[in-house]
Amino acid sequence: xxxxxxxxxxxxxxxxxxxxxxxxxxxxxxxxxxxxxxxxxxxxxxxxxxxxxxxxxxxxxxxxxxxxxxxxxxxxxxxxxxxxxxxxxxxxxxxxxxxxxxxxxxxxxxxxxxxxxxxxxxxxxxxxxxxxxxxxxxxxxxxxxxxxxxxxxxxxxxxxxxxxxxxxxxxxxxxxxxxxxxxxxxxxxxxxxxxxxxxxxxxxxxxxxxxxxxxxxxxxxxxxxxxxxxxxxxxxxxxxxxxxxxxxxxxxxxxxxxxxxxxxxxxxxxxxxxxxxxxxxxxxxxxxxxxxxxxxxxxxxxxxxxxxxxxxxxxxxxxxxxxxxxxxxxxxxxxxxxxxxxxxxxxxxxxxxxxxxxxxxxxxxxxxxxxxxxxxxxxxxxxxxxxxxxxxxx
Amino acid sequence: xxxxxxxxxxxxxxxxxxxxxxxxxxxxxxxxxxxxxxxxxxxxxxxxxxxxxxxxxxxxxxxxxxxxxxxxxxxxxxxxxxxxxxxxxxxxxxxxxxxxxxxxxxxxxxxxxxxxxxxxxxxxxxxxxxxxxxxxxxxxxxxxxxxxxxxxxxxxxxxxxxxxxxxxxxxxxxxxxxxxxxxxxxxxxxxxxxxxxxxxxxxxxxxxxxxxxxxxxxxxxxxxxxxxxxxxxxxxxxxxxxxxxxxxxxxxxxxxxxxxxxxxxxxxxxxxxxxxxxxxxxxxxxxxxxxxxxxxxxxxxxxxxxxxxxxxxxxxxxxxxxxxxxxxxxxxxxxxxxxxxxxxxxxxxxxxxxxxxxxxxxxxxxxxxxxxxxxxxxxxxxxxxxxxxxxxxxxxxxxxxxxxxxxxxxxxxxxxxxxxx
Numbered sequence: 132x133x134x135x136x137x138x139x140x141x142x143x144x145x146x147x148x149x150x151x152x153x154x155x156x157x158x159x160x161x162x163x164x165x166x167x168x169x170x171x172x173x174x175x176x177x178x179x180x181x182x183x184x185x186x187x188x189x190x191x192x193x194x195x196x197x198x199x200x201x202x203x204x205x206x207x208x209x210x211x212x213x214x215x216x217x218x219x220x221x222x223x224x225x226x227x228x229x230x231x232x233x234x235x236x237x238x239x240x241x242x243x244x245x246x247x248x249x250x251x252x253x254x255x256x257x258x259x260x261x262x263x264x265x266x267x268x269x270x271x272x273x274x275x276x277x278x279x280x281x282x283x284x285x286x287x288x289x290x291x292x293x294x295x296x297x298x299x300x301x302x303x304x305x306x307x308x309x310x311x312x313x314x315x316x317x318x319x320x321x322x323x324x325x326x327x328x329x330x331x332x333x334x335x336x337x338x339x340x341x342x343x344x345x346x347x348x349x350x351x352x353x354x355x356x357x358x359x360x361x362x363x364x365x366x367x368x369x370x371x372x373x374x375x376x377x378x379x380x381x382x383x384x385x386x387x388x389x390x391x392x393x394x395x396x397x398x399x400x401x402x403x404x405x406x407x408x409x410x411x412x413x414x415x416x417x418x419x420x421x422x423x424x425x426x427x428x429x430x431x432x433x434x435x436x437x438x439x440x441x442x443x444x445x446x447x448x449x450x451x452x453x454x455x456x457x458x459x460x461x462x463x464x465x466x467x468x469x470x471x472x473x474x475x476x477x478x479x480x481x482x483x484x485x486x487x488x489x490x491x492x493x494x495x496x497x498x499x500x501x502x503x504x505x506x507x508x509x510x511x512x513x514x515x516x517x518x519x520x521x522x523x524x525x
Numbered sequence: 526x527x528x529x530x531x532x533x534x535x536x537x538x539x540x541x542x543x544x545x546x547x548x549x550x551x552x553x554x555x556x557x558x559x560x561x562x563x564x565x566x567x568x569x570x571x572x573x574x575x576x577x578x579x580x581x582x583x584x585x586x587x588x589x590x591x592x593x594x595x596x597x598x599x600x601x602x603x604x605x606x607x608x609x610x611x612x613x614x615x616x617x618x619x620x621x622x623x624x625x626x627x628x629x630x631x632x633x634x635x636x637x638x639x640x641x642x643x644x645x646x647x648x649x650x651x652x653x654x655x656x657x658x659x660x661x662x663x664x665x666x667x668x669x670x671x672x673x674x675x676x677x678x679x680x681x682x683x684x685x686x687x688x689x690x691x692x693x694x695x696x697x698x699x700x701x702x703x704x705x706x707x708x709x710x711x712x713x714x715x716x717x718x719x720x721x722x723x724x725x726x727x728x729x730x731x732x733x734x735x736x737x738x739x740x741x742x743x744x745x746x747x748x749x750x751x752x753x754x755x756x757x758x759x760x761x762x763x764x765x766x767x768x769x770x771x772x773x774x775x776x777x778x779x780x781x782x783x784x785x786x787x788x789x790x791x792x793x794x795x796x797x798x799x800x801x802x803x804x805x806x807x808x809x810x811x812x813x814x815x816x817x818x819x820x821x822x823x824x825x826x827x828x829x830x831x832x833x834x835x836x837x838x839x840x841x842x843x844x845x846x847x848x849x850x851x852x853x854x855x856x857x858x859x860x861x862x863x864x865x866x867x868x869x870x871x872x873x874x875x876x877x878x879x880x881x882x883x884x885x886x887x888x889x890x891x892x893x894x895x896x897x898x899x900x901x902x903x904x905x906x907x908x909x910x911x912x913x914x915x916x917x918x919x920x921x922x923x924x925x926x927x928x929x930x931x932x933x934x935x936x937x938x939x940x941x942x943x944x945x946x
Contacts, residue, residue: 326712
């Protein structure tokens with residue numbers, strides 16, 4: 132397999148010892164014609180190629196756990212969305228770890244969709260309408276005139292939204308039977324299953340929430356969205372400020388002059404951008420924002436369903452306990468009455484001489500009958516009082 | 526030049542001589558007195574502490590400097606130096622001053638100027654790591670000619686943020702690896718030992734959450750205020766100050782006079798040192814920029830300037846925010862486990878009451894039998910007692926009756942669906 136680019140020997144002192152990461156990473160380069168080439172270069176080569184900071188490259192490091200983020204830089208869009216870690220310029224896409232099983236479909240989709248249509252560097256007035264029409268018809272053929280970077284961004288967003296929606300569907304499929312089983316039989320095994328599911332749901336909710344917040348933050352800031360228009364920035368920078376030339380990206384301690392020229396270039400970019408162009412990206416982001424928002428709503432619904440089930444189980448357990456205690460109350464009051472009956476009989480059973488022992492055979496019937504009647508009356512009084520207080524029968 | 530670490534020991538020196546000194550920090554006496562500009566003050570009991578100076582080329586040196594020297598060197602009030610005092614427990618903070626950035630994050634406490642980093646020397650591993658890492662990065666940038674566009678103070682600040690975020694993230698991961706097994710064990714066996722274990726871990730979780738929240742709030746506070754971020758551009762401010770050297774001299778004389786008031790009046794006034802190598806850049810500076818410090822401050826609020834620091838802070842803010850999210854997830858997991866353990870305990874409690882119900886029913890039936898036998902135990906003469914066969918009849922009828930009654934109770938319980946659970 133031919134390797135594009137040359138190997139730059141990494142200085143050992145340049146590598147951060149703490150992280151112990153290898154100096155070379157596996158990248159896939161996909162250009163505007165759909166050609167895909169693997170790259171094995173170190174991070175300085177990547178930094179030089181797309182002119183981003185080492186700090187932005189650290190975001191794409193698989194060993195570090197960075198949350199999902201979309202960053203617009205001078206000449207590149209840095210994407211870190213779940214397993215998709217990419218750098219999108221106006222001409223090519225650099226994708227990290229292309230051999231990962233989750234990333235392979237993204238590579239194929241990029242190769243299929245990037246060559247479609249002409250890479251237009253000028254946003255026209257009708258772009259928004261055509262994009263809306265294209266989304267309604269589901270046809271991304273000749274009518275799609277998005278810039279290159281937005282087509283790549285759309286593929287990444289679509290893959291991420293589908294991925295998270297699939298994870299949510301998997302979680303729902305596992306959660307609802309487990310909750311039904313827990314409702315029918317409360318056992319340690321079922322409780323542990325629900326606990327594991329809640330933990331997985333919490334983690335998935337945090338991931339979906341992060342992607343959603345990132346998209347919302349982009350949508351709320353027009354300047355951030357304007358930063359993502361790489362093609363327009365490139366065409367604007369080439370014509371009016373050609374006399375200044377390309378800024379030295381690695382200038383040490385830049386002077387006031389170069390700063391002011393950058394500021395004026397940013398102002399020119401702002402002047403060139405009309406509302407329609409920001410609207411194009413806004414519609415793209417809003418479509419996927421609503422998709423990820425519905426995924427978050429499903430997770431929230433699942434969360435509430437689990438909480439409701441737990442509350443229901445708690446109420447069920449309490450009701451069950453109350454019934455048990457009620458029956459125990461009835462039996463205990465019966466035991467009290469029988470104990471009183473036994474008390475009376477025990478008194479007459481004492482072997483202490485008494486006048487009724489001789490010649491009073493008829494007293495046996497009186498004692499048995501009277502004591503029995505008295506005990507029944509006491510039992511009825513106790514049960515009536517319990518019913519009056521609402522302890523029984525409610 | 527290699528780094529030199531001198532061993533030192535902590536000792537308390539009573540400070541009776543200088544009544545104008547503010548605070549009584551613990552003095553660290555090093556074995557080397559290199560770089561001590563006030564050797565005369567040493568005999569008067571002035572406190573000095575060990576610091577590590579790292580310049581732009583990655584060279585480090587251990588200094589013994591007292592508080593007044595640090596204040597004069599970096600133009601800081603003593604209030605900022607108190608932030609770096611190991612005796613006081615201050616929350617994490619990043620302060621931008623006129624000529625320095627005072628950083629106190631986790632264990633790393635340092636003062637960053639446009640030319641050097643003055644790091645509080647300590648035996649902690651993170652401080653040693655910061656020192657070696659910063660020297661390595663500065664030297665590698667110097668050797669490879671890889672010129673990052675960040676000025677010196679932001680390189681130093683970035684490394685502080687990076688190591689602090691890594692340290693907090695490592696603590697969170699360590700706590701996670703402890704919490705999950707303990708909660709699984711608690712779900713299996715609810716005992717006092719396991720409950721105590723979880724309670725202690727929740728205490729650690731709360732402490733760690735507060736630390737991460739403080740760092741997160743500090744970075745967010747910086748990002749929300751453009752003036753605070755503009756204050757941190759030390760290199761630019763220094764370059765602009767040199768463009769107005771004549772005006773700056775007057776201000777520095779005033780500053781020296783103020784600092785002389787804090788230290789004893791016999792301290793000599795040190796002249797303002799000008800940095801060589803920047804004269805070429807002065808020609809490119811716009812001569813139209815005129816004015817006082819306020820004008821310099823307002824002109825440095827250009828969006829392009831703020832963007833540089835904002836991107837730096839935002840990168841680490843995202844990391845700290847992610848760490849905070851992991852802590853929230855961990856706390857939610859603990860709460861979930863506790864909820865399910867409560868359900869499990871409720872279930873077991875119901876089973877206990879159910880068993881007690883059966884025993885109570887048996888007690889009731891036995892009481893019936895006892896009542897019948899007690900009745901016939903009375904010492905009352907009656908014709909029933911004349912018949913010996915009555916004994917068998919009484920036992921047989923009562924036993925069968927009680928048996929049927931108990932069986933009736935059990936059937937009734939089944940009918941009410943309270944048994945089995």
